[in-house]
Amino acid sequence: xxxxxxxxxxxxxxxxxxxxxxxxxxxxxxxxxxxxxxxxxxxxxxxxxxxxxxxxxxxxxxxxxxxxxxxxxxxxxxxxxxxxxxxxxxxxxxxxxxxxxxxxxxxxxxxxxxxxxxxxxxxxxxxxxxxxxxxxxxxxxxxxxxxxxxxxxxxxxxxxxxxxxxxxxxxxxxxxxxxxxxxxxxxxxxxxxxxxxxxxxxxxxxxxxxxxxxxxxxxxxxxxxxxxxxxxxxxxxxxxxxxxxxxxxxxxxxxxxxxxxxxxxxxxxxxxxxxxxxxxxxxxxxxxxxxxxxxxxxxxxxxxxxxxxxxxxxxxxxxxxxxxxxxxxxxxxxxxxxxxxxxxxxxxxxxxxxxxxxxxxxxxxxxxxxxxxxxxxxxxxxxxxx
Ligand SMILES: *Cc1c(COP(=O)(O)O)cnc(C)c1O
Numbered sequence: 001x002x003x004x005x006x007x008x009x010x011x012x013x014x015x016x017x018x019x020x021x022x023x024x025x026x027x028x029x030x031x032x033x034x035x036x037x038x039x040x041x042x043x044x045x046x047x048x049x050x051x052x053x054x055x056x057x058x059x060x061x062x063x064x065x066x067x068x069x070x071x072x073x074x075x076x077x078x079x080x081x082x083x084x085x086x087x088x089x090x091x092x093x094x095x096x097x098x099x100x101x102x103x104x105x106x107x108x109x110x111x112x113x114x115x116x117x118x119x120x121x122x123x124x125x126x127x128x129x130x131x132x133x134x135x136x137x138x139x140x141x142x143x144x145x146x147x148x149x150x151x152x153x154x155x156x157x158x159x160x161x162x163x164x165x166x167x168x169x170x171x172x173x174x175x176x177x178x179x180x181x182x183x184x185x186x187x188x189x190x191x192x193x194x195x196x197x198x199x200x201x202x203x204x205x206x207x208x209x210x211x212x213x214x215x216x217x218x219x220x221x222x223x224x225x226x227x228x229x230x231x232x233x234x235x236x237x238x239x240x241x242x243x244x245x246x247x248x249x250x251x252x253x254x255x256x257x258x259x260x261x262x263x264x265x266x267x268x269x270x271x272x273x274x275x276x277x278x279x280x281x282x283x284x285x286x287x288x289x290x291x292x293x294x295x296x297x298x299x300x301x302x303x304x305x306x307x308x309x310x311x312x313x314x315x316x317x318x319x320x321x322x323x324x325x326x327x328x329x330x331x332x333x334x335x336x337x338x339x340x341x342x343x344x345x346x347x348x349x350x351x352x353x354x355x356x357x358x359x360x361x362x363x364x365x366x367x368x369x370x371x372x373x374x375x376x377x378x379x380x381x382x383x384x385x386x
Pocket of ligand 1: 110111112113136138180184209211212239240241248249
């Protein structure tokens, strides 16, 4: 009987998603080159991937991963606090802390796990979280787990954040102020410097999620608000799965905060360490990011060439959204782009707010100049007809 109700539940939910044209399906997609994908029998040039520097296939990165796998095995064997803390972690965490200008860093299983574990380890029911409305789902999940009072400020609106702090800060013990460095679905950048000032005025702790900043803005170092040597943003989270090309998440912070996360972040304590090959790959990729500034600048240069050609607002990151409002229009545009040989993913609610369905175009150092020129031409023609 329970099974009948389970089947009915699933069927009805799916029917609802179909009716709203919001149902998603897994499509087999092989990444056959740094910017080329094979999907449903077609070879497409991808403007949909977050491997902004093509590092997931860089020969040095792949070689580092293979070597570590041969030496230490494919899996970590246990959680990091048990026996899974293999020697490659130490170097990776030192590199991350150095890039972000903090004393220490801690690597998690993924960015999602980093946010899910970090927020509840730092704040709880008596505390306040003030967060940008467009922050990623996993930041909201972390806040929900923490059970803190949640106040949401209008996107990138420092005045609104200040107002919420004025109204709410005093009645709470601790306060976390949360933003993204580069917004994942909009591609614009947060006023991190102003938010850092605001946080210090209200004794709030600023946390930035720089999943889409590391490797591609700030000469590869990401959305660090302060130059090296000055007091950094105290909680700098990010991922190793986008421009770094590997997998995993991190939080850069002071030595004490990192030690606290080792003890209190449940998604750190109760999960297996990352495979050695993955950690070695991330380390090798970061070596490239800090040594090749030209490479880190290229995705944004290509994005700007595209926005200029199409008369769009100048790109602030390698992410360029093209707003088409409805699910029908983004699905039609994405289909026509695929027919023209380009892979661009239609983004619909609930990933983005109602009425803001969009094509999310991402640019990579692996794109050729000519790929971008042809993509812009195809996009222009399609936008006139959907
Ligand atoms: C992708 C993403 C994450 C999650 O990172 P994963 O390593 O993929 O789990 C977190 N925050 C933002 C803003 C992201 O875009």
